[in-house]
Amino acid sequence: MRMTILQENEQDCKLEIIEGTGEVLEDLSGTGRKRPWSERKSESVELLNLFEMARKIDESVISQTRLQALKDCGSWLTFAQQADGTRRLANANFCRLRLCPLCGWRRSLKLFSQVSKISEAILAEKKARFVFVTLTVENVKGEELRATIKRMNEGFKCLVQDKKGMAASATFRANLMGYMKAIEVTYNTKRNDFHPHIHCIFELAPKYFRGKEGGYLTHEDWRVMWRSVMKLDYEPQVDVRAIKNHHGKSRGGSCKVSC
Ligand SMILES: [Zn+2]
Known part of the structure; x- marks a missing residue:
């Protein structure tokens, strides 16, 4: 997995790009729980193996392009590093396949965040x-x-x-x-x-x-x-x-x- 960190320079707000630091990142949720990147990627690889087997029987189950996208899913991630040292995911090469466990997990996080914001605003009224x-x-x-x-x-x-x-x-x-x-x-x-x-x-x-x-x-x-x-x-x-x-x-x- 390739990782790029964009470091925000406070003085001129230009982004300094740091690539391939070799650092193993740990992604923690707001409640301090370790986010399951490895587990979801392993499941995504399992799905890839199943699609590869299925394609030997029927090539129409998934195109070669989409299969490659699934293979590459999450292979690079770009984080923006803020002044306080915390990092936020800024970009990634997700495959966006409906069945992909890694993409499904990211989608559910996004949906949860959006629903939380909307419901909190409604509750406040x-x-x-x-x-x-x-x-x-x-x-x-x-x-x-x-x-x-x-x-x-x-x-x-x-x-x-x-x-x-x-x-x-x-x-x-x-x-x-x-x-x-x-x-x-x-x-x-x-x-x-x-x-x-x-x-x-x-x-x-x-x-x-x-x-x-x-x-x-x-x-x-x-x-x-x-x-x-x-x-x-x-x-x-x-x-x-x-x-x-x-x-x-x-x-x-x-x-x-x-x-
Ligand atoms: Zn994916």
Whole structure:
């Protein structure tokens, strides 16, 4: 991996380029946790190996150019060094392949940062609050994954759009100001099955939190609703967390979501 550091000179603000220092960098998050660059790059290399094998059977699975981009993903990184010595990633050669674990991780960091800034600004106005919800189903085999995700998307639509839904969710929808939803699929190597689940953030009018008359849904209400719209014959796991304030402290549901 090649590394370039752009050093900001305080006097004339010109960037001094320092290349190939041989220094092994450690990237720490805001909370002091070591960021998993090596782990994500190793996973990216695993994906590369799989694509190379797949191309021997069917060349159309990925073009040679994109395969090369995946191979080179993150092979050089440019950091801008600030006056206090801290460094920020300024540029890199990411492949931007949808399946690339390194790029997916970077995308999720960027999205988290953007969502945090937007939600903090909204919370500061005190005109809305947020609830984070994770909706799950039981693990499925690979051949059932596509159909399961389709059903989950339809089920989610019933929660937020269907005007003829259950009474509990009608009041919820009346207070719903907006939402963001993402589907995540994790793979269980031991069982060789998949765990698709939906992460969503609901923006709600403050009156939603004023008990039943505001339409407040308990953890059990969410579980019952999700089971109903998904027409499940078992109790699905859901996780519900209301964000209390703009410092990010949350009130969590007791239910753990397992993969
Ligand atoms: Zn990549």
